Structures are given as structure tokens and as C-alpha cells.
Amino acid sequence: AGDAILRRQRIRESAARTYARSFPIVPVRAHGMTVEGADGRRYLDCLSGAGTLALGHNHPVVLEAIRRTLDSGAPLHLLDLATAEKDDFTSTLFASLPREFAERSRVHFCGPAGTDAVEAALKLMQTATGRRGALAFTGAYHGMTAGALAVTGNVGVKSPLPGGGEVTRLPYPYAYRCPFGVGAEGAALSATYVERLLDDPSGGVVPPAAMILEAVQGEGGVVPAPDDWLREMRRITAERGIPLIVDEVQTGVGRTGAMWAVEHSGIVPDAMVLSKAIGGSLPLAVVVYREEYDSWQPGAHTGTFRGNTLAMAAGAATLRFVAANGLVERAAQAGARMAARLTALKGRLPVIGDVRGRGLMLGVELVDPGGEPDGCSAHPADPRLAVRVRAACLQRGLIVELGGRHDAVLRLLPPLTITDEQADAVLDRLADAIEAASA
Numbered sequence: 553a554g555d556a557i558l559r560r561q562r563i564r565e566s567a568a569r570t571y572a573r574s575f576p577i578v579p580v581r582a583h584g585m586t587v588e589g590a591d592g593r594r595y596l597d598c599l600s601g602a603g604t605l606a607l608g609h610n611h612p613v614v615l616e617a618i619r620r621t622l623d624s625g626a627p628l629h630l631l632d633l634a635t636a637e638k639d640d641f642t643s644t645l646f647a648s649l650p651r652e653f654a655e656r657s658r659v660h661f662c663g664p665a666g667t668d669a670v671e672a673a674l675k676l677m678q679t680a681t682g683r684r685g686a687l688a689f690t691g692a693y694h695g696m697t698a699g700a701l702a703v704t705g706n707v708g709v710k711s712p713l714p715g716g717g718e719v720t721r722l723p724y725p726y727a728y729r730c731p732f733g734v735g736a737e738g739a740a741l742s743a744t745y746v747e748r749l750l751d752d753p754s755g756g757v758v759p760p761a762a763m764i765l766e767a768v769q770g771e772g773g774v775v776p777a778p779d780d781w782l783r784e785m786r787r788i789t790a791e792r793g794i795p796l797i798v799d800e801v802q803t804g805v806g807r808t809g810a811m812w813a814v815e816h817s818g819i820v821p822d823a824m825v826l827s828k829a830i831g832g833s834l835p836l837a838v839v840v841y842r843e844e845y846d847s848w849q850p851g852a853h854t855g856t857f858r859g860n861t862l863a864m865a866a867g868a869a870t871l872r873f874v875a876a877n878g879l880v881e882r883a884a885q886a887g888a889r890m891a892a893r894l895t896a897l898k899g900r901l902p903v904i905g906d907v908r909g910r911g912l913m914l915g916v917e918l919v920d921p922g923g924e925p926d927g928c929s930a931h932p933a934d935p936r937l938a939v940r941v942r943a944a945c946l947q948r949g950l951i952v953e954l955g956g957r958h959d960a961v962l963r964l965l966p967p968l969t970i971t972d973e974q975a976d977a978v979l980d981r982l983a984d985a986i987e988a989a990s991a
């Protein structure tokens with residue numbers, strides 16, 4: 553049955569299908585970190601719906617919240633009307649946000665995807681500032697709709713911002729291949745560059761409506777920005793009256809070893825874009841922003857699917873479970889355990905150029921150790937090896953997706969509920985796969 557389904561998918565679905573190409577399996581059941589295919593094979597899932605499944609697949613607490621809501625007779629679809637489920641979700645979300653940000657902030661339910669919330673945030677700041685353009689970063693990923701695509705860094709097809717706003721692309725502090733060099737010094741230089749460019753009348757920067765950034769780039773290759781650099785971006789934008797939007801679509805809900813990635817640096821953004829894990833595996837996206845930016849007229853940004861009842865119930869249950877069960881700390885611990893093993897592996901396998909990440913958002917950049925190093929002494933990325941490693945992982949029962957500027961970064965995004973045994977099994981299979989694929 554599995555083969556017939558795959559065959560029909562190949563004929564009927566868009567040529568743009570992505571994950572289906574990387575993982576030609578037909579999942580029939582999933583629980584926690586484990587996905588079972590139609591052929592009876594079991595896989596450890598380190599993709600987690602591109603970082604969506606904070607509690608893994610079909611967590612009992614999430615299923616129970618969905619069942620309870622279904623049985624209650626609550627309307628499943630209600631545009632943006634007030635409901636007890638929405639009220640509970642909003643209270644739970646605000647209680648989870650950094651206090652300094654949450655007090656005096658408002659939420660706009662967008663929907664249903666991360667890219668919708670990015671659109672809303674950009675448009676809100678355009679309205680609030682009366683400006684059009686945006687500052688965005690190399691390697692950024694914010695989504696596939698027009699405005700989000702304009703500020704995304706790592707795809708070829710571009711679109712202008714609504715209203716024709718210019719996007720000024722700034723260098724993200726990607727230390728491994730950063731022209732400004734590694735460590736605190738490199739990050740400081742890169743921040744100075746941003747500041748000088750903004751202040752240089754000949755720099756071509758039109759006063760922007762916002763700066764948008766990820767505290768840890770995900771699709772761009774799991775690149776954490778140094779905390780000092782983030783604090784510099786906050787200072788630079790605040791001093792110039794530029795609203796700062798932090799996209800926590802992938803980093804949110806404990807993934808980086810903090811409930812929200814902004815907590816590591818302590819920066820207080822003007823807006824946070826949230827999706828993926830906040831819906832407890834169902835589609836949900838919001839933008840939370842400081843109330844002084846609430847410049848919209850009623851109906852200025854509307855939509856049919858804005859806050860699905862089941863998603864809000866599943867999301868509230870997820871947020872509460874993460875907070876009540878120490879899963880943020882667990883993500884930090886499990887991440888440190890996996891990072892230590894990856895670093896040891898790097899010492900042994902020269903095809904591993906870099907190991908980086910934060911919490912359970914980990915990246916392994918694969919390189920050609922025989923290739924000429926670039927100006928930062930990094931060997932050339934090896935995307936072909938990465939594809940072989942991904943396939944070798946799948947053969948060994950491990951789902952790992954790629955990312956990064958050169959598609960040569962293995963991205964590990966396991967659920968926060970990962971056990972030490974599962975973490976070790978992931979590393980065993982990954983090590984074996986890299987050795988086999990690079991032999």
C-alpha cells in the first residue's frame with residue numbers, strides 16, 4: 553500500500569514537494585519521537601515537523617486537550633470571535649512570555665502559518681511608522697508569502713515588500729564563514745558595520761519600517777547570533793526609532809533551552825512572531841507586539857482562519873506542559889549532551905566542519921576537507937555529501953533534514969521530551985551514517 557501511495561503522490565503532487573522527496577516514506581503511526589512507516593519500519597524523528605512538535609508526535613496531553621475540546625461542543629471555527637479557548641490560550645501565552653515584553657503588549661491572531669504572522673508584523677510596523685522598507689539578514693528565513701519572501705535570505709526567487717519597500721540585507725553573524733571573524737570580536741565588528749551603514753547618508757538605506765531577525769537562524773543553517781550582537785541590534789534600532797521584530801517561529805517554546813530565544817540575551821523586542829510549536833502540532837500563528845504600535849484600524853488585517861479552536865487548546869496544553877515539567881531545562885541538558893557528542897565526532901571526522909546550535913536546535917556543517925579553505929579557514933561546504941548522509945540516516949532509521957546557505961548543514965530538531973537513550977541512539981546512527989556516506 554505504501555508504494556502505491558508514493559507512486560500516486562509523485563504523479564499528483566506539485567513538483568515543489570520537498571520533505572516528501574527527502575523522506576520517501578508513508579508514515580502510518582507516530583508517537584513521541586518515533587514515526588512508523590507503512591512498511592513497518594520505525595524512525596527516530598529529528599525533524600519534528602520542522603521544529604513544530606515540542607512534545608513529539610501525539611503527546612497524550614495534547615491529544616487529551618483536543619479530545620476534550622471536541623467533546624465540549626465548542627465551535628471549531630469562529631473567525632476572531634471571543635471564546636474561552638482563545639482566552640485560555642492568550643493567558644497561557646502571555647504568562648510564558650518575558651514579563652517586560654508581555655506587560656503592555658497585544659496579540660494579533662494571524663493564520664494559520666508562520667509566514668502569515670511575518671506578513672502581519674511587517675505590515676503593522678509599516679502602518680505604525682509610515683515607512684515602507686525593512687532591514688533583514690543574510691541567511692534569514694521568514695516564509696514564502698510575498699512580504700516574508702522579501703526579507704528571506706536563502707532563496708533565489710524574491711519579491712518586493714508591499715508598497716514597494718526596499719529590503720536592506722545586512723550580514724548575519726555567521727561566525728564559521730563570517731567576514732567579520734569569529735567570537736565576540738567578530739560579532740562586535742559586524743554590529744559596527746550595521747551601525748555605520750545605517751548612519752552613512754550614501755549607504756543607500758532608506759529609513760526602514762522595521763528590522764526583522766531570528767535569534768538563532770534555523771533554515772539558514774542553525775546559526776546562533778551571539779548575545780552581545782543581539783543586544784547591539786536592540787541598541788542600534790532603539791536609538792534610531794526602528795521597531796525590532798524577532799521571529800521566534802522556530803526558536804520558541806523551549807527549543808533553544810529558554811522558553812523564548814530572546815531570553816538568552818535579555819533583549820526586549822517590539823514584536824515577536826510566533827507559530828509552529830505554539831499550536832501543539834496544529835496550525836496557529838500570532839504576532840505579539842508592544843501596544844504603542846497598535847496603529848491598525850478595525851479590519852486592517854483580517855482573515856478567515858485566525859485562531860482555530862483545536863489549535864488553541866492544543867497550544868495552551870503544550871505551553872503549560874513545557875513550563876510545568878521543566879522541559880526548557882531538559883532541552884538545555886539534552887542539547888548539551890548531544891552537542892558534546894557531536895563535538896567529539898567532529899574531532900574524529902574531518903568532513904564535519906562545524907558543530908553549533910543552542911539547546912535542541914543543533915547543526916552540523918559538512919565540508920570537503922580536501923577543498924581550499926575560504927578566508928575564514930572554513931573548508932568548502934559539501935551539499936552532495938549532506939544528501940548522502942541524509943539518505944544514510946534514513947536507512948538507519950533516523951529522520952534528519954538539511955539546511956543552510958549551501959544546503960550542507962544537518963539540522964537536529966528533536967522533541968524536548970527526548971530521553972538520554974534516544975539522544976544516544978540518534979548520535980550512534982548519525983555517526984555511522986556520516987562515516988558510511990563519506991567513506
Ligand code: PMP
Nearest residue numbers: 665666667693694695770801802
Ligand atoms: N520563520 C521561521 C524562523 C521559520 O523557521 C519558518 C518555517 N520554517 C517560518 C518563519 C515560516 O513558517 P511557515 O512555514 O509556517 O509559513
